[in-house]
Amino acid sequence: MTNCLLIGGGIIGLSLAYELSRRGLSVTVIEQGEWGGQASSAAAGMLAPLKEFQTVGPLLDLGMESLWLYPQWVAELEAATGGDVQLCLDGLLTVAMNDEEAEALWAKYCWQKAAGYHVRWLTGGEVLEVEPLLTAKAVAAIHSPQEGHINNRLLLGALVTACKKQGVKLVSGCVVTGLVQQAGSVTGAETTAGTFHADHTVITSGAWAGIMLNWLGISIPVCPVRGQIAAVSSAGIPLRTVVFGTTGYLTPKRDGRIIIGATEDEAGFQKDVTLGGLASVCSGVLPYVPSLQTAAFLEAWAGLRPATADGKPLLGPVPGWNGLSIAGGHFRNGILLSPVTAKRMADWIIKNRLEPLQPFAPGRFFAVS
């Protein structure tokens, strides 16, 4: 098998394209809009599996593996492109503001510690030592010193450049209108730019993945969940640590912005920022860092997270169709899970190695209409 077609040029499609191409395949990526123009550029760029996943198991393992892959992956990308994608793995705080929240957080800390993860339990004064801009009302926090964030927009730019240098064919502004079907196989895609033929086609189209599978009579639930998010200037507000709370999160970027987020609301494929959404994002973070009251507002935007019914991604072959796979449903963690998705999907496509993808097999939702 020599050539691969990826439908969707977000962080997952571009990461996989780069990996497949580095391993010697001829790769084409088609994208209906701009590279990473959907959830990938809307994200806050958090790399926080211990914060995001609520229990030990395959999803947390996947997230941790991806986190460990990040430094090397970024170093290689930066070397290939000459850019700096602002990877910061210098820790984050998950903060409790009252006794009830502290109790829930303590339970999380206990299972993480018992499982051998590197986390620290901090009480009020200790929390402020890590992040002096936090409110003195913070009663406790989990400090996770090895997690962090990245500038996802710079990462996307680097991936596009790296893919081009690697010889990946990138076709943007190209809308897929159908999948080419041949005796139980998918052999490419029909698009507004003509027909693309491939030995292996991978759907990497985020929240739009379900629509493409519907064309084959397959119903796999991938729903768009809108995230409304905003950026303020960090001028005069030297926040140094990523802060998560129950009502919002703050991510200080090296480019002078603090990203604050995010709603989780369902509005179909609408990407409007609503007044209610923006109000809830702002009021959600102010209790944690009161000095944000004076922050200059920069911009707000929204992205559509691809959510699955069980919160796990869809990785691997589409049952019943030869030559067709999906890498999607990454919900809140597409940026985090990119390197491991690329690695494991390439292992499947090139080496036929499916076992590590078993917990995320698309077939768990399989239904033919």
Ligand code: GLY
């Ligand atoms: N990764 C955080 C979010 O989706 O809001």
